[in-house]
Amino acid sequence: AQKITQTQPGMFVQEKEAVTLDCTYDTSDPSYGLFWYKQPSSGEMIFLIYQGSYDQQNATEGRYSLNFQKARKSANLVISASQLGDSAMYFCAMRVDRGSTLGRLYFGRGTQLTVWP
Amino acid sequence: NAGVTQTPKFQVLKTGQSMTLQCAQDMNHEYMSWYRQDPGMGLRLIHYSVGAGITDQGEVPNGYNVSRSTTEDFPLRLLSAAPSQTSVYFCASSHRGSYSYEQYFGPGTRLTVT
Numbered sequence: 748a749q750k751i752t753q754t755q756p757g758m759f760v761q762e763k764e765a766v767t768l769d770c771t772y773d774t775s776d777p778s779y780g781l782f783w784y785k786q787p788s789s790g791e792m793i794f795l796i797y798q799g800s801y802d803q804q805n806a807t808e809g810r811y812s813l814n815f816q817k818a819r820k821s822a823n824l825v826i827s828a829s830q831l832g833d834s835a836m837y838f839c840a841m842r843v844d845r846g847s848t849l850g851r852l853y854f855g856r857g858t859q860l861t862v863w864p
Numbered sequence: 865n866a867g868v869t870q871t872p873k874f875q876v877l878k879t880g881q882s883m884t885l886q887c888a889q890d891m892n893h894e895y896m897s898w899y900r901q902d903p904g905m906g907l908r909l910i911h912y913s914v915g916a917g918i919t920d921q922g923e924v925p926n927g928y929n930v931s932r933s934t935t936e937d938f939p940l941r942l943l944s945a946a947p948s949q950t951s952v953y954f955c956a957s958s959h960r961g962s963y964s965y966e967q968y969f970g971p972g973t974r975l976t977v978t
Contacts, residue, residue: 756904780964792954792969799964838906842965847914849965850895850958851922854906 749774751839753855760829760862767814768824768858770839778844781822782852783813786836795837798822829862836860865890870955870970877945877977885940885973887955894960896938897967900924900951907954913938914960945977 750773760766772781779800785793798806798813806813814823826833836859840852871886889896897912899922909922911930919930927949929941938957942949952974956967 751906753906782964782966784969790952790972792956792972794966794968797964797966840907847920849960850914850967851897851909851912852907852956852967854899854908856904856906 749776749841749843749853751841751853751855753839753858755858756856757859757861760826760860762831762862762864763828765825765827766829766860768826768837768839768860770822770824770855772820772822772839772841774841774843776843776845780842780844781813781815782840782842783811783822783824784838784840785833786838786857787832788835792838796824826860831862831864834860834862867891868955868957868968868970870953870973872973873971874974875976877942877975879945879947879977881945883942883945885942885953885955885975887938887940887970888936889938889955889957889968890936891957891959891968892935893957893968894935895958895965895967896932897922897956898928898930898938898940899954899956900949901954901972902951910940910953942975945975947977949975950977951975 783795839855898910899907913932955970
């Protein structure tokens, strides 16, 4: 079975500091992809970053980086230099590369990040 | 491109009523999915489709029907609404053959069943 676990329901960070949001996953499939999405209070789902299971290097996108530790099955999101606009719900999600499941994602329960001045 | 569009944005139904949530994408994506989001539960897959004429069930399919007669449209039908179906519904699409199969989400439909 495929599973995504986000153990931090809420996180707080001061502006300009870095923060790590935890994500662990479980799958027996060797080929998969991991995503992070941001959901601000307005409700839309915003794609942040992607890591493939065979990617050699950790993904980075601007202030976002994905700390991918395959042996530990973890895919933590690191946000550097937090901004007030980073306050949002963050979801970790997984795609498993098995035929017809390519078009679906398995989501964690999310982490609510609050950035304070 | 409009991307993924969903209508309506908000809907209130009475128990037992039926309705269809509309989803359309103009990116010629093969894959389309419906998720529901409930507080503390993340997003859970209701139904998905890998192409026109092909659909499959996700984790929480009971009470919902889908069909996909065209690449662009993937409506979600609530057969007899129940209060347990009060939720935010997201439609998403992705392109087969893209590197990440990134899912593009619609803006969501907030449904309340009284």
